[in-house]
Amino acid sequence: MAPRKDKKQMDEKEGKQKITSPKRLRGPTLKPEIAKKRSEGLKIDIQYNDDGEGVGEGYVQLVSYMGVLARTMVPVYHTDWRVVPMELKEKLWDCVKGAFLVDENSKNNVISSIGTSFRSFRHRLTKEYILPYKDKPEYLLQPPTEYNYIPIEDWRKLVANRLSKEFQVKSKKGKERRAKYVYIHRVSRKGYAGLQEELMQKTGSRKPIDRWVLWKLARLKKGEYDEVTRPVVEKIDELTKAVEEGKITCVGQKDILTLALGTLEHPGRVRGKGGKKKPKQFFNTPKPTKTLEEEECQRMLMEKVKSLEEEIIALKAGKKEPLTPRSEVSSTNIRKQLLQHEEIGGKTHDSAHVENLSAQGTRKASPLTQVYKCKLALETEDNIVAYGTYLRDSQISIDGADILVVILYPLQPNALL
Known part of the structure; x- marks a missing residue:
């Protein structure tokens, strides 16, 4: 033989003449x-x-x-x-x-x-x-x-x-x-977990990525979706916008991805998260306390930023509008209490005319003034007592500078800030 x-x-x-494929x-x-x-x-x-x-x-x-x-x-x-x-x-x-x-x-x-x-x-x-x-x-x-x-x-x-x-x-x-499986993913050996890790590294955030976002990205090929996947992606975008506007609420397994696909979850796996995730574990596990706090902080932060922008616009127009209440403002030394900061809005909507607010009044700010979020701590870096935001000129160092800090979310209301 x-x-x-x-x-x-x-x-x-x-x-037979074997026809070779151009794909290796x-x-x-x-x-x-x-x-x-x-x-x-x-x-x-x-x-x-x-x-x-x-x-x-x-x-x-x-x-x-x-x-x-x-x-x-x-x-x-x-x-x-x-x-x-x-x-x-x-x-x-x-x-x-x-x-x-x-x-x-x-x-x-x-x-x-x-x-x-x-x-x-x-x-x-x-x-x-x-x-x-x-x-x-x-x-x-x-x-x-x-x-x-x-x-x-x-x-x-x-x-x-x-x-x-x-x-x-x-x-x-x-x-x-x-x-019946027509939505082919392309996450390769790294899996959904690896895809999520890549996104976290790019954005600098450790907040878990929504599974419908991962589902979409996993099916991109050269920046495009195939004809079968594209309608689902468009539906996901529509539902995401509706949730952000408060028109609909998604809870548990009936989230954006489930509604977009129109089918219930498989009992043995979670779509957009990989085969190691089980529905009972994924959908019934409460969010970590830290995640909930960060989401609430982010919501309050955006409200305060919007309020500050309105005050700045009013000041520019020459109107006598009240500034942020002093009880919510703390001027503090950045070396002692500012642990972490990151730009949350890039340049403000009218960055060329942003003005700094202080206890004494107002003054012209640099065109590069930006809004940042921060954590405030006392004595040790691990003892975080509040979340807040501040305005800073990106052209100068913040080390040792006295800046205006707006406390958004106090973790220890009685802390001496």
């Missing part, structure tokens, strides 16, 4: 650099987000490595990941720990991810190397050259299973389910 050929060789043997297909990933680091006693550190999900370049390498383990260490004849012996799963976990600095609490997720890679590998073998040659059994006696490390007996067991009537029925049902 001649050695098992790969798909191209088999097509040529049949006298990805071969099996081996990750030799990870094995080299492991042999040198070096491990790749894995970073986690607030939800305990792996993110960053290290996690992308871990995902690739888990795929290597699934292809090379798990016998392909196993019909279900659940029947794979626990001893083998423990060995896979040890391999991961030998190459990566992973949190022990991530063990179940890592093993589950290897299982997902294993199912994907068997699916590819079935789709590309078995079913196309089901009427040519002589081509199915040995594994393809590309995966010649698969033991022949294991390969033949897989072939027998895939050509069985039982599998054909199961495969048909799977194709029917797959046909």
Whole structure:
């Protein structure tokens, strides 16, 4: 019997001219650099987000490595990941720990991810190397050259299973389910968690990204949406605007993404968040107190900024309008109490004529005066007592300067500011 050929060789043997696609297909990933680091006693550190999900370049390498383990260490004849012996799963976990600095609490997720890679590998073998040659059994006696490390007996067991009537029925049902999935994402190996981390780094905010925003971005291809996805994206934008204007309220599972798609959530996963998130966990978990405080602070902050802008416009017009009440204003040394600051509105709407407000009256400000939000603390940086906002000229240093601070959200009302 001649050695098992790969798909191209088999097509040529049949006298057919194989038409190659201009798109280069990805071969099996081996990750030799990870094995080299492991042999040198070096491990790749894995970073986690607030939800305990792996993110960053290290996690992308871990995902690739888990795929290597699934292809090379798990016998392909196993019909279900659940029947794979626990001893083998423990060995896979040890391999991961030998190459990566992973949190022990991530063990179940890592093993589950290897299982997902294993199912994907068997699916590819079935789709590309078995079913196309089901009427040519002589081509199915040995594994393809590309995966010649698969033991022949294991390969033949897989072939027998895939050509069985039982599998054909199961495969048909799977194709029917797959046909209903028309919104293809493109988040690659980084997943939704990695996509969210990228956005957080770009915006400088650690606030979780709404899942409908992630859902949209995951389906962008070269800055555009396909014809099937575009109507849903437009619906998401319409609903987002309606929520912002207070016309509708979205609660729990009936949020913007669910309404835009028009279908309920799958019981085993959360759309726009990845397969590791479960609906009961995601939709029934209260927001962290810090997140709620920040949202309330942001709301009050925008109200105060709007009020200040109106006062400035009134002053420019020569009207005698009352300034912000003194009880809400504190002039303080930035080195003592201002922990963090960031621009919240860029230049104000009329940045060329913004005026600073002070206890003594008004004076002309630099054209680059901007509105910033801040946290105020006493004694130590961790003892935050209030959230606020202030105006500052971006051309001068704030170190040691006395500035006007508007307290928006006091955490400790009795604090001596």
